[in-house]
Amino acid sequence: MAVHTQLLVRRYLTTRIIPLIAVAAVALCTALVIIVVSVMSGFLENLRNSGRTLMGDVVLSRPVQGIPWYGELVRDLEALPGAQAASPLVDTYGLVRMPYPDGPSKDVVTAQVWAIDPESFSRVTDFDRTIWWKPAASREEALAMGEDDPRRSIGDGPLNDARAMRDLATGRPGALLGMHVSVANQRQRDGSYRPRVAHWWMPRHEVSVTLVPISERGTVSQSNSRTFKVVNEVMSGVFQVDRNRVFIPLKDGQELLRLDEAPVVDTEAEPDADGNYPVVGTSPARATQVLVRAKPGTTADELKEQVEKAYEQFWLRASADPARRTKPPAPESVSIMTWNERLRDLIGPVEKERQMMMILFSITGLVCAGLILAIFWAIVAEKTRDIGILRATGAGRGGVMAIFLRYGLAIGVAGALIGTGLAWVVVRNINDIHHALGERAPTWAWAGTFLLAAFAAAGAVRALVRASALGTLLWSVGALALAGVGAGLMLHQGFLMWDPAVYYFATIPSTMDWAAARVIGAGAVVCSVLGAAVPAARAADIDPVRALRYE
Amino acid sequence: MPLLEAEDVHRTYRLGRTEVPVLKGASIRVNPGEWVAILGSSGSGKSTLLHLLGGLDRPDAGAVRFRGESISRFSPRRLDRYRNEHVGFVFQFYHLLPELNVLENTMIPAMVGVGRLEWMRRRGEIRERARALLDRFGLSHRVRHRPAELSGGERQRVAIARALMHRPDVLMADEPTGNLDAKTGEAILETLAEQHRAGLTIVMVTHDQWIAARADRIVHLVDGRVA
Numbered sequence: 213m214a215v216h217t218q219l220l221v222r223r224y225l226t227t228r229i230i231p232l233i234a235v236a237a238v239a240l241c242t243a244l245v246i247i248v249v250s251v252m253s254g255f256l257e258n259l260r261n262s263g264r265t266l267m268g269d270v271v272l273s274r275p276v277q278g279i280p281w282y283g284e285l286v287r288d289l290e291a292l293p294g295a296q297a298a299s300p301l302v303d304t305y306g307l308v309r310m311p312y313p314d315g316p317s318k319d320v321v322t323a324q325v326w327a328i329d330p331e332s333f334s335r336v337t338d339f340d341r342t343i344w345w346k347p348a349a350s351r352e353e354a355l356a357m358g359e360d361d362p363r364r365s366i367g368d369g370p371l372n373d374a375r376a377m378r379d380l381a382t383g384r385p386g387a388l389l390g391m392h393v394s395v396a397n398q399r400q401r402d403g404s405y406r407p408r409v410a411h412w413w414m415p416r417h418e419v420s421v422t423l424v425p426i427s428e429r430g431t432v433s434q435s436n437s438r439t440f441k442v443v444n445e446v447m448s449g450v451f452q453v454d455r456n457r458v459f460i461p462l463k464d465g466q467e468l469l470r471l472d473e474a475p476v477v478d479t480e481a482e483p484d485a486d487g488n489y490p491v492v493g494t495s496p497a498r499a500t501q502v503l504v505r506a507k508p509g510t511t512a513d514e515l516k517e518q519v520e521k522a523y524e525q526f527w528l529r530a531s532a533d534p535a536r537r538t539k540p541p542a543p544e545s546v547s548i549m550t551w552n553e554r555l556r557d558l559i560g561p562v563e564k565e566r567q568m569m570m571i572l573f574s575i576t577g578l579v580c581a582g583l584i585l586a587i588f589w590a591i592v593a594e595k596t597r598d599i600g601i602l603r604a605t606g607a608g609r610g611g612v613m614a615i616f617l618r619y620g621l622a623i624g625v626a627g628a629l630i631g632t633g634l635a636w637v638v639v640r641n642i643n644d645i646h647h648a649l650g651e652r653a654p655t656w657a658w659a660g661t662f663l664l665a666a667f668a669a670a671g672a673v674r675a676l677v678r679a680s681a682l683g684t685l686l687w688s689v690g691a692l693a694l695a696g697v698g699a700g701l702m703l704h705q706g707f708l709m710w711d712p713a714v715y716y717f718a719t720i721p722s723t724m725d726w727a728a729a730r731v732i733g734a735g736a737v738v739c740s741v742l743g744a745a746v747p748a749a750r751a752a753d754i755d756p757v758r759a760l761r762y763e
Numbered sequence: 764m765p766l767l768e769a770e771d772v773h774r775t776y777r778l779g780r781t782e783v784p785v786l787k788g789a790s791i792r793v794n795p796g797e798w799v800a801i802l803g804s805s806g807s808g809k810s811t812l813l814h815l816l817g818g819l820d821r822p823d824a825g826a827v828r829f830r831g832e833s834i835s836r837f838s839p840r841r842l843d844r845y846r847n848e849h850v851g852f853v854f855q856f857y858h859l860l861p862e863l864n865v866l867e868n869t870m871i872p873a874m875v876g877v878g879r880l881e882w883m884r885r886r887g888e889i890r891e892r893a894r895a896l897l898d899r900f901g902l903s904h905r906v907r908h909r910p911a912e913l914s915g916g917e918r919q920r921v922a923i924a925r926a927l928m929h930r931p932d933v934l935m936a937d938e939p940t941g942n943l944d945a946k947t948g949e950a951i952l953e954t955l956a957e958q959h960r961a962g963l964t965i966v967m968v969t970h971d972q973w974i975a976a977r978a979d980r981i982v983h984l985v986d987g988r989v990a
């Protein structure tokens with residue numbers, strides 16, 4: 213690169229204000245896009261993690277009729293090289309009669325009821341971690357909790373009851389409710405929960421669960437109800453799950469749905485003296501789903517393949533066994549999916565949203581490029597005579613163009629670097645920033661702003677006295693803007709944008725998406741150079757004679 | 764052989780649909796070491812002729828020859844090099860680069876003309892020459908100043924130093940005193956005369972016959988032709 217190019221680029225950059233504005237514009241655009249994309253990526257990542265949290269890696273399911281001999285299947289699956297654990301469950305929809313309000317008529321809600329075996333279920337999913345009401349781990353943690361936080365006073369009871377899914381004191385079956393199934397829990401700003409009314413802290417109460425068994429012919433028979441002690445509540449982090457899901461013990465679910473082991477009677481034969489038909493065998497208990505967790509190092513897709521093969525063998529073996537009257541369903545009627553496929557409905561829209569954001573913000577990038585183009589257009593127009601002078605001393609078109617391209621490159625690189633740094637700072641502290649927005653502004657903040665406004669006003673008066681129109685204008689605008697910001701801060705009551713009910717998660721994802729940041733930063737540089745290229749080409753095309761005549 | 768000659772050059776400017784013929788067959792010869800003044804009324808095409816001679820523009824017809832070679836047929840690159848190596852321009856409005864200081868403005872032709880490596884090697888020597896020129900024009904105390912901080916006469920002397928920086932074969936001065944008061948103008952002319960005495964070829968454009976009288980020879984430009 214020619215010597216004069218370098219010198220002029222440096223001087224043009226350092227002796228004027230316009231390039232600073234351009235750098236600021238590039239930096240802000242870059243930071244904005246990186247922040248939004250990082251939060252969205254983090255959000256997606258959280259969603260994926262929560263998917264695994266909820267259901268392990270691979271789900272084998274046969275709704276309604278279920279899979280007989282599932283104990284054997286679970287053992288087969290656990291023996292797979294890629295599987296760490298497997299757990300059977302029964303899932304259905306049911307009615308849950310809540311203990312509130314006071315009086316004889318109670319609220320009834322519909323719920324997705326999962327009847328689980330808590331021990332194996334905890335090995336497959338992060339169930340144990342999602343149990344909400346746990347005693348404080350340490351004295352400090354207890355002290356950090358709010359005064360009316362029920363976790364402060366509870367002992368180990370609710371946790372042990374939850375793990376056993378039984379009220380260990382009385383031996384009665386226990387149920388766990390999703391955190392938002394009852395209307396009692398109210399989320400606090402710090403992310404903890406308290407009952408709206410202390411009396412309605414759910415683990416003190418009982419709920420009645422009603423399930424409807426469905427016959428082999430697909431008809432509904434008499435519904436069954438059972439009362440459960442609420443032993444705890446669970447918080448998976450996925451709002452739709454926490455709003456709808458109720459866990460009960462596997463055995464109770466099977467019994468209520470008539471999927472438990474039962475004698476098979478011969479209704480063709482003569483009944484005995486009591487009117488009972490003779491028993492000819494037993495129908496095995498059934499599970500509607502088996503969840504499988506992959507060993508570390510095995511992907512969900514690899515495990516899915518193994519599970520498919522294992523199920524086929526299980527089916528062949530069981531079908532060939534003449535001793536079994538009941539056969540497992542054929543592989544075609546069993547669905548085997550990874551958690552990712554199961555969550556398609558949930559993840560799909562978020563992925564779409566992220567793509568849309570990318571597109572929207574690419575438009576921001578174009579606007580940024582347009583801005584740079586405009587700024588450079590102005591710079592070139594202003595520098596037309598310089599171009600004529602350079603041409604007169606022998607500089608070629610290429611050399612003139614190189615000056616402005618380099619100029620654009622320098623602005624792009626500086627803007628991208630500053631923007632990335634800014635985004636990094638914001639993303640890392642996004643929850644604190646969000647929290648600060650939610651608080652009332654501290655007194656010093658608005659008082660300080662008013663003080664600065666007063667200084668600016670003084671500057672305006674001084675400029676007025678010195679008869680500087682521009683100075684008066686700038687200082688006045690500054691004073692008004694600062695006064696406005698100060699007033700805004702003073703009146704600001706605090707607001708929160710991130711509503712966990714809408715966004716599934718309690719905190720805003722705060723990890724920087726470096727892969728996206730690299731792409732976006734490179735994009736900003738490319739946009740800057742492109743924005744500079746048009747005016748640079750125009751500069752190169754300027755007729756030197758005209759440029760010298762340019763006033 | 765003349766150092767520089769224009770033979771029957773035509774130049775017409777187009778302003779939308781109307782054509783403005785400025786030069787209609789002008790011819791001029793400049794011999795080595797000569798100081799030629801081109802005299803003419805405003806709008807007669809003096810600057811246009813100077814730009815053609817200096818390789819800033821190309822004639823529509825006719826030829827401009829430097830040492831017998833037609834520069835009108837040079838490639839753009841070669842023409843750039845011609846301006847850089849053989850010509851030094853001085854303009855009425857000084858035309859210094861406002862962001863560069865006096866020393867840097869003076870060195871611009873050297874910066875444009877040499878490659879990066881050569882610059883590294885010869886930087887000291889180039890700087891020395893620029894300082895020496897500025898010193899000769901009484902500007903040694905001004906080297907770090909920006910053009911905006913100088914008077915008109917000082918700026919024009921910087922412009923002359925810049926034009927001489929690369930040891931051109933011919934100095935092209937377009938109304939070099941047009942923007943200066945009589946006394947300062949006289950000083951600038953004296954500077955040119957001094958360079959001329961040292962052997963520099965000068966082509967100077969003016970509409971003032973008293974200024975033109977300083978030259979060895981006066982060429983009148985009337986109605987796009989040399990009278």
Ligand SMILES: Nc1ncnc2c1ncn2[C@@H]1O[C@H](COP(=O)(O)OP(=O)(O)OP(=O)(O)O)[C@@H](O)[C@H]1O
Nearest residue numbers: 758776783785804805806807808809810811812970
């Ligand atoms: N780029 C251009 N486009 C159109 N017309 C032009 C252009 N350059 C010069 N002209 C016209 O050509 C004519 C001659 O211009 P030129 O600058 O050569 O005159 P001049 O003799 O130097 O005049 P002055 O003494 O006022 O500088 C003028 O009428 C001018 O308007």
Ligand SMILES: [Mg+2]
Nearest residue numbers: 809810811937
């Ligand atoms: Mg002129």
